[in-house]
Amino acid sequence: MDRQLLSKILAQMRKNLKEGKAIGDMKVGALLALGxxxxxxxxxxxxxxxxxxxxxxxxxxxxxxxxxxxxxxxxxxxxxxxxxxxxxxxxxxxxxxxxxxxxxxxxxxxxxxxxxxxxxxxxxxxxxxxxxxxxxxxxxxxxxxxxxxxxxxxxxxxx
Ligand SMILES: [Zn+2]
Structure with a gap:
C-alpha cells in the first residue's frame, strides 16, 4: 500500500468535491494505491x-x-x-x-x-x-x- 500516494489522491478528491468536479478516475487511482x-x-x-x-x-x-x-x-x-x-x-x-x-x-x-x-x-x-x-x-x-x-x-x- 502506498500511503503517501493515497494521501495525495484523497486530498485531490476533497478539493475536486468542494469545487463540484468529478472524482471518478481518482477512485481507481486510490484503489491502486491501496495495493x-x-x-x-x-x-x-x-x-x-x-x-x-x-x-x-x-x-x-x-x-x-x-x-x-x-x-x-x-x-x-x-x-x-x-x-x-x-x-x-x-x-x-x-x-x-x-x-x-x-x-x-x-x-x-x-x-x-x-x-x-x-x-x-x-x-x-x-x-x-x-x-x-x-x-x-x-x-x-x-x-x-x-x-x-x-x-x-x-x-x-x-x-
Ligand atoms: Zn515487518
Missing part, C-alpha cells in the same frame, strides 16, 4: 484498534514519542525504539510485534511491507495522541532485511 487487499484490510484493522485504545491527546507534540512508547508497552504490542521525531514524521523501529513474532528467524522472506497491521495501529494511536490525521508505512520489514526489527514511518497529514 493488495489483505494489506489494506490489515492496515484498516490495526487503525481501528489503535483508535479504540483510549489514548488521551497530549498537550504538546513533543510528548508524543514517549507516550507512544508507553502505550505500545502497556498493551504488549511489541517494543519500539524511536529513531526520529519531528512535527512532520516519526520514525521508529519495532520488534516482537504480532505480525512477525512467529515468523522471524525461520528463514522466511517476504517482498514488500508485511506488517501493515502495525502500521495502521501506529497511525491510529498517533492520531489520537496528536488529534491530527496521520498515515503510517512500514519502510523496512525484518522479514525482508533480516534485521531483528521492522522500521515504520508515521507521517502527519498536512492540510
Amino acid at each position: 493488495h487487499q489483505l494489506e489494506a484490510i490489515f492496515y484498516y484493522l490495526g487503525h481501528e484498534l489503535g483508535t479504540t485504545l483510549k489514548v488521551k491527546q497530549v498537550k504538546d507534540v513533543s510528548q508524543i514519542p514517549n507516550e507512544l512508547k508507553e502505550i505500545i508497552s502497556q498493551f504488549n504490542l511489541g517494543e519500539i525504539d524511536i529513531t526520529e521525531a519531528t512535527d512532520e514524521i516519526i520514525e521508529l523501529n519495532m520488534k516482537d510485534h504480532s505480525s512477525i513474532k512467529d515468523l522471524i528467524k525461520k528463514g522466511i522472506k517476504t517482498s514488500g511491507s508485511f506488517c501493515s497491521f502495525e502500521a495502521g495501529l501506529l497511525a491510529g494511536i498517533v492520531e489520537k495522541l496528536s488529534d491530527r490525521h496521520c498515515f503510517a508505512q512500514e519502510v523496512g520489514c525484518s522479514l525482508q532485511t533480516g534485521e531483528n526489527h521492522c522500521t515504520f514511518m508515521v507521517v502527519f497529514q498536512k492540510d
Whole structure:
C-alpha cells in the first residue's frame, strides 16, 4: 500500500468535491494505491484498534514519542525504539510485534511491507495522541532485511 500516494489522491478528491468536479478516475487511482487487499484490510484493522485504545491527546507534540512508547508497552504490542521525531514524521523501529513474532528467524522472506497491521495501529494511536490525521508505512520489514526489527514511518497529514 502506498500511503503517501493515497494521501495525495484523497486530498485531490476533497478539493475536486468542494469545487463540484468529478472524482471518478481518482477512485481507481486510490484503489491502486491501496495495493493488495489483505494489506489494506490489515492496515484498516490495526487503525481501528489503535483508535479504540483510549489514548488521551497530549498537550504538546513533543510528548508524543514517549507516550507512544508507553502505550505500545502497556498493551504488549511489541517494543519500539524511536529513531526520529519531528512535527512532520516519526520514525521508529519495532520488534516482537504480532505480525512477525512467529515468523522471524525461520528463514522466511517476504517482498514488500508485511506488517501493515502495525502500521495502521501506529497511525491510529498517533492520531489520537496528536488529534491530527496521520498515515503510517512500514519502510523496512525484518522479514525482508533480516534485521531483528521492522522500521515504520508515521507521517502527519498536512492540510
Ligand atoms: Zn515487518
